[in-house]
């Protein structure tokens with residue numbers, strides 16, 4: 001297994017290169033997705049200077065929380081979240097990347113003790129297997145979140161389709177960015193929507209070229 005510091009160094013240089021091709025000189029945050037690795041490997045990620053950690057299941061998050069000091073990490077919940085699991089998760093995370101329905105927002109409102117930074121998940125590619133709102137639904141959904149005091153819409157999130165066609169992937173990321181700009185232009189206090197969570201091990205460079213501010217990397221970083 002390669003050392004995480006070495007993987008990180010390589011990924012950072014790829015990100016720098018990709019940033020040169022994007023118009024904005026955005027700050028890109030790397031989320032180390034630890035869902036498939038051990039507690040020790042997760043600790044190695046923290047020792048390598050990573051702060052943002054991502055899990056996609058309540059059990060995985062809980063296991064890591066038992067042995068990692070909560071002050072040390074910023075936890076991102078990146079998987080789809082069942083309403084009945086909200087109470088297990090919501091007060092341990094800083095960011096939720098999968099807000100996609102009002103019933104989930106209602107449960108967060110009920111259970112959260114702090115304001116949760118949320119990404120609204122969009123299924124831009126329209127693939128049936130993917131979670132998230134259709135592109136056309138995102139704006140009206142966000143408008144409906146106005147009275148939820150525990151929810152701050154910090155950005156939009158998407159997953160690119162499973163394909164080797166770079167143009168298809170790029171189009172999905174570009175569409176998400178356009179949608180994000182549309183939300184920004186609404187100037188909603190509870191939805192600054194300045195962030196874009198997009199890009200994984202296989203496509204983070206394209207995502208950064210298209211404006212990603214949070215990339216979620218598992219395999220290439222800690223795998």
Ligand SMILES: *Cc1c(COP(=O)(O)O)cnc(C)c1O
Nearest residue numbers: 033056078200201216217218219
């Ligand atoms: C697993 C996962 C990732 C990381 O995937 P890799 O291909 O291992 O980098 C990113 N985002 C989500 C939502 C995931 O479930």
